[in-house]
Amino acid sequence: xxxxxxxxxxxxxxxxxxxxxxxxxxxxxxxxxxxxxxxxxxxxxxxxxxxxxxxxxxxxxxxxxxxxxxxxxxxxxxxxxxxxxxxxxxxxxxxxxxxxxxxxxxxxxxxxxxxxxxxxxxxxxxxxxxxxxxxxxxxxxxxxxxxxxxxxxxxxxxxxxxxxxxxxxxxxxxxxxxxxxxxxxxxxxxxxxxxxxxxxxxxxxxxxxxx
Numbered sequence: 001x002x003x004x005x006x007x008x009x010x011x012x013x014x015x016x017x018x019x020x021x022x023x024x025x026x027x028x029x030x031x032x033x034x035x036x037x038x039x040x041x042x043x044x045x046x047x048x049x050x051x052x053x054x055x056x057x058x059x060x061x062x063x064x065x066x067x068x069x070x071x072x073x074x075x076x077x078x079x080x081x082x083x084x085x086x087x088x089x090x091x092x093x094x095x096x097x098x099x100x101x102x103x104x105x106x107x108x109x110x111x112x113x114x115x116x117x118x119x120x121x122x123x124x125x126x127x128x129x130x131x132x133x134x135x136x137x138x139x140x141x142x143x144x145x146x147x148x149x150x151x152x153x154x155x156x157x158x159x160x161x162x163x164x165x166x167x168x169x170x171x172x173x174x175x176x177x178x179x180x181x182x183x184x185x186x187x188x189x190x191x192x193x194x195x196x197x198x199x200x201x202x203x204x205x206x207x208x209x210x211x
Contacts, residue, residue, distance in 0.1 A: 092113050154173045
């Protein structure tokens with residue numbers, strides 16, 4: 001698994017799906033200052049990387065959640081990844097909106113799964129885990145059993161780990177912040193001296209660089 005985490009981190013850096021700027025941080029929509037910006041949707045534009053993500057997520061599901069009978073993607077970032085995985089595995093697929101549609105049937109879950117389906121959730125990026133776990137709640141409320149979640153990437157925030165534990169959801173990811181920063185330093189993308197800054201941010205991202 002370590003080799004997969006390193007390989008995927010390198011691929012994300014190579015296609016600029018992840019950018020690290022510890023000396024010139026980004027501002028997230030939440031207002032947080034951050035030395036990292038992640039856009040895993042870029043993987044869809046590169047056939048080799050797209051195939052890598054699909055195949056490795058399928059391997060994770062087959063090895064870690066073999067009891068799964070259906071796949072759900074979290075809107076919007078994981079809809080395409082989830083559909084690709086479901087197609088490869090030959091399983092039913094749905095996706096979960098962040099909030100119910102404001103017209104038509106007002107659906108929160110789009111698609112039809114078999115009654116009593118054992119669902120593995122596919123996510124593209126885990127930050128605080130809030131939106132991911134809302135999708136789990138929606139699936140459980142609809143009567144499905146969520147057997148676990150696979151995701152392309154996680155920042156590894158302590159509050160996210162606590163939230164998943166409290167929700168009783170096992171999360172497995174293809175790569176993470178720790179492996180990305182290590183690969184970035186090894187390849188010269190960032191300086192070794194930047195690692196301390198990057199580590200400090202992850203410990204308390206909501207207060208980092210705040211006045």
